[in-house]
Amino acid sequence: MNDISARIPLYSAGHLDSAIDHLEQVLSLEGANSLFSKTYWRGRVVQAISTPGLAPCQHSRLQRLLDRIAQA
Template sequence: MKNLDGAIAHLEAAIAVDGNIAIFGRRYWRDRVQQIRSTPGILPLQSRRLQYLLHQLAVE
Protein backbone atom coordinates (compact mmCIF):
# COMPACT_ATOMS: atom_id res chain seq x y z
CA MET A 1 0.00 0.00 0.00
CA LYS A 2 3.01 2.28 0.25
CA ASN A 3 3.16 2.53 -3.55
CA LEU A 4 -0.49 3.55 -3.54
CA ASP A 5 0.25 6.31 -1.02
CA GLY A 6 3.00 7.53 -3.33
CA ALA A 7 0.65 7.53 -6.32
CA ILE A 8 -1.97 9.47 -4.36
CA ALA A 9 0.65 11.98 -3.17
CA HIS A 10 1.75 12.45 -6.79
CA LEU A 11 -1.83 13.16 -7.87
CA GLU A 12 -2.34 15.57 -4.96
CA ALA A 13 0.81 17.49 -5.90
CA ALA A 14 0.12 17.49 -9.64
CA ILE A 15 -3.45 18.69 -9.23
CA ALA A 16 -2.34 21.39 -6.76
CA VAL A 17 0.35 22.67 -9.15
CA ASP A 18 -1.96 22.63 -12.15
CA GLY A 19 -4.54 24.70 -10.28
CA ASN A 20 -6.87 25.19 -13.20
CA ILE A 21 -6.10 21.72 -14.60
CA ALA A 22 -5.12 23.32 -17.88
CA ILE A 23 -2.29 21.02 -18.93
CA PHE A 24 -4.17 17.71 -19.16
CA GLY A 25 -7.77 18.68 -18.43
CA ARG A 26 -10.19 17.61 -15.71
CA ARG A 27 -11.22 14.42 -17.47
CA TYR A 28 -7.63 13.15 -17.51
CA TRP A 29 -7.16 13.80 -13.79
CA ARG A 30 -10.56 12.30 -12.87
CA ASP A 31 -9.71 9.18 -14.87
CA ARG A 32 -6.35 8.88 -13.08
CA VAL A 33 -8.00 9.26 -9.66
CA GLN A 34 -10.73 6.73 -10.55
CA GLN A 35 -8.11 4.27 -11.80
CA ILE A 36 -6.24 4.40 -8.50
CA ARG A 37 -9.51 4.33 -6.56
CA SER A 38 -10.36 0.96 -8.12
CA THR A 39 -7.21 -0.64 -6.65
CA PRO A 40 -8.11 -3.77 -4.66
CA GLY A 41 -7.45 -3.47 -0.93
CA ILE A 42 -7.47 0.31 -0.84
CA LEU A 43 -7.55 1.66 2.73
CA PRO A 44 -10.31 3.99 4.00
CA LEU A 45 -7.88 6.91 4.43
CA GLN A 46 -6.61 6.45 0.88
CA SER A 47 -10.17 6.34 -0.40
CA ARG A 48 -10.99 9.59 1.43
CA ARG A 49 -7.94 11.29 -0.05
CA LEU A 50 -9.01 10.24 -3.53
CA GLN A 51 -12.60 11.32 -2.89
CA TYR A 52 -11.30 14.73 -1.87
CA LEU A 53 -9.36 14.97 -5.13
CA LEU A 54 -12.51 14.10 -7.08
CA HIS A 55 -14.33 16.83 -5.18
CA GLN A 56 -11.59 19.34 -6.05
CA LEU A 57 -11.87 18.38 -9.71
CA ALA A 58 -15.65 18.81 -9.66
CA VAL A 59 -15.49 22.34 -8.25
CA GLU A 60 -15.42 25.33 -10.62
Protein backbone atom coordinates in the same frame (compact mmCIF):
# COMPACT_ATOMS: atom_id res chain seq x y z
CA MET B 1 -6.37 -1.60 -26.31
CA ASN B 2 -8.20 -4.83 -25.59
CA ASP B 3 -10.75 -5.56 -22.89
CA ILE B 4 -8.30 -7.49 -20.71
CA SER B 5 -5.77 -4.65 -20.39
CA ALA B 6 -8.57 -2.26 -19.45
CA ARG B 7 -9.33 -4.39 -16.38
CA ILE B 8 -5.74 -4.67 -15.09
CA PRO B 9 -5.30 -2.22 -12.21
CA LEU B 10 -2.54 0.31 -12.73
CA TYR B 11 -1.78 0.57 -9.03
CA SER B 12 -1.24 -1.85 -6.18
CA ALA B 13 -2.29 -1.02 -2.63
CA GLY B 14 1.37 -0.94 -1.58
CA HIS B 15 2.35 1.67 -4.18
CA LEU B 16 -0.80 3.72 -4.08
CA ASP B 17 0.33 6.26 -1.48
CA SER B 18 3.08 7.59 -3.74
CA ALA B 19 0.59 7.83 -6.63
CA ILE B 20 -1.86 9.73 -4.40
CA ASP B 21 0.97 12.04 -3.27
CA HIS B 22 1.74 12.78 -6.91
CA LEU B 23 -1.90 13.43 -7.80
CA GLU B 24 -2.36 15.70 -4.77
CA GLN B 25 0.78 17.64 -5.66
CA VAL B 26 -0.09 18.10 -9.32
CA LEU B 27 -3.71 19.00 -8.68
CA SER B 28 -2.85 21.49 -5.93
CA LEU B 29 -0.07 23.22 -7.90
CA GLU B 30 -1.48 23.22 -11.40
CA GLY B 31 -5.12 22.49 -10.84
CA ALA B 32 -7.35 20.23 -12.83
CA ASN B 33 -7.31 22.62 -15.79
CA SER B 34 -3.58 22.50 -16.38
CA LEU B 35 -1.85 20.78 -19.29
CA PHE B 36 -4.28 17.87 -19.14
CA SER B 37 -8.06 18.05 -19.01
CA LYS B 38 -10.34 17.42 -16.07
CA THR B 39 -11.35 14.19 -17.79
CA TYR B 40 -7.74 12.98 -17.73
CA TRP B 41 -7.26 13.75 -14.03
CA ARG B 42 -10.64 12.29 -13.09
CA GLY B 43 -9.70 9.12 -14.99
CA ARG B 44 -6.41 8.85 -13.11
CA VAL B 45 -8.13 9.28 -9.74
CA VAL B 46 -10.94 6.85 -10.62
CA GLN B 47 -8.34 4.31 -11.69
CA ALA B 48 -6.57 4.73 -8.36
CA ILE B 49 -9.79 4.56 -6.33
CA SER B 50 -10.62 1.22 -7.97
CA THR B 51 -7.40 -0.36 -6.67
CA PRO B 52 -8.09 -3.60 -4.77
CA GLY B 53 -7.26 -3.39 -1.05
CA LEU B 54 -7.71 0.36 -0.80
CA ALA B 55 -7.37 1.60 2.80
CA PRO B 56 -10.07 3.97 4.15
CA CYS B 57 -7.58 6.84 4.42
CA GLN B 58 -6.52 6.31 0.79
CA HIS B 59 -10.15 6.30 -0.30
CA SER B 60 -10.73 9.58 1.58
CA ARG B 61 -7.73 11.25 -0.04
CA LEU B 62 -8.82 10.14 -3.49
CA GLN B 63 -12.41 11.24 -2.88
CA ARG B 64 -11.11 14.70 -1.92
CA LEU B 65 -9.24 14.80 -5.22
CA LEU B 66 -12.40 13.90 -7.13
CA ASP B 67 -14.21 16.69 -5.30
CA ARG B 68 -11.40 19.14 -6.14
CA ILE B 69 -11.57 18.20 -9.83
CA ALA B 70 -15.35 18.59 -9.87
CA GLN B 71 -15.07 22.10 -8.38
CA ALA B 72 -12.33 23.23 -10.80
